[in-house]
Amino acid sequence: NAGVTQTPKFQVLKTGQSMTLQCAQDMNHEYMSWYRQDPGMGLRLIHYSVGAGITDQGEVPNGYNVSRSTTEDFPLRLLSAAPSQTSVYFCASISSGSSYNEQFFGPGTRLTVL
Amino acid sequence: AQSVTQLDSQVPVFEEAPVELRCNYSSSVSVYLFWYVQYPNQGLQLLLKYLSGSTLVKGINGFEAEFNKSQTSFHLRKPSVHISDTAEYFCAVSAPDFGNEKLTFGTGTRLTIIP
Numbered sequence: 191n192a193g194v195t196q197t198p199k200f201q202v203l204k205t206g207q208s209m210t211l212q213c214a215q216d217m218n219h220e221y222m223s224w225y226r227q228d229p230g231m232g233l234r235l236i237h238y239s240v241g242a243g244i245t246d247q248g249e250v251p252n253g254y255n256v257s258r259s260t261t262e263d264f265p266l267r268l269l270s271a272a273p274s275q276t277s278v279y280f281c282a283s284i285s286s287g288s289s290y291n292e293q294f295f296g297p298g299t300r301l302t303v304l
Numbered sequence: 305a306q307s308v309t310q311l312d313s314q315v316p317v318f319e320e321a322p323v324e325l326r327c328n329y330s331s332s333v334s335v336y337l338f339w340y341v342q343y344p345n346q347g348l349q350l351l352l353k354y355l356s357g358s359t360l361v362k363g364i365n366g367f368e369a370e371f372n373k374s375q376t377s378f379h380l381r382k383p384s385v386h387i388s389d390t391a392e393y394f395c396a397v398s399a400p401d402f403g404n405e406k407l408t409f410g411t412g413t414r415l416t417i418i419p
Binding site for chain 1: 407409411
């Protein structure tokens, strides 16, 4: 199993550009989420999904869109990038249906918005 | 809602010395507690977790943590650190009764090992 994969690893955008950060998992996990990591602020939840066709907002959803058409994929879209969205983005997946299951994190995407 | 406080943003420690990274949490419901480690330019890796039962939990790489409910703390310890322990460490909490999928993270502690 590849686990959780993210592409691209690095990206530079200009203000106003759009892009999609890709996330895929091959563990058949129902639950997937997106976090952003900023210095001194830890990781903050952007959006999450409890299964295909179901998404919800996390702590910092503004400026980001998500969709979940398949169990495997959970892309994060920036419609009009802003410098405040410069960050490292992590995707995670987890298997639900039990009292506890471990979250698995992808390697991250480092995004710079100029 | 839950919150996590990591009081130390940076901790320098000499090699082979002991280390304690502090974590305090706030929650009105029962919680699961976690420590994650992030090595430079990598993703997060689970170090250890407390779900229930024994308050002393052991993790990978010789780390352990103790859950103290009265002090709402979950401090991470290692008796003798190595250069390879240089990393950022995150404490996190989830509320199992409300879905243990949402993790709330602390701001992180950067552990630097001095040779």
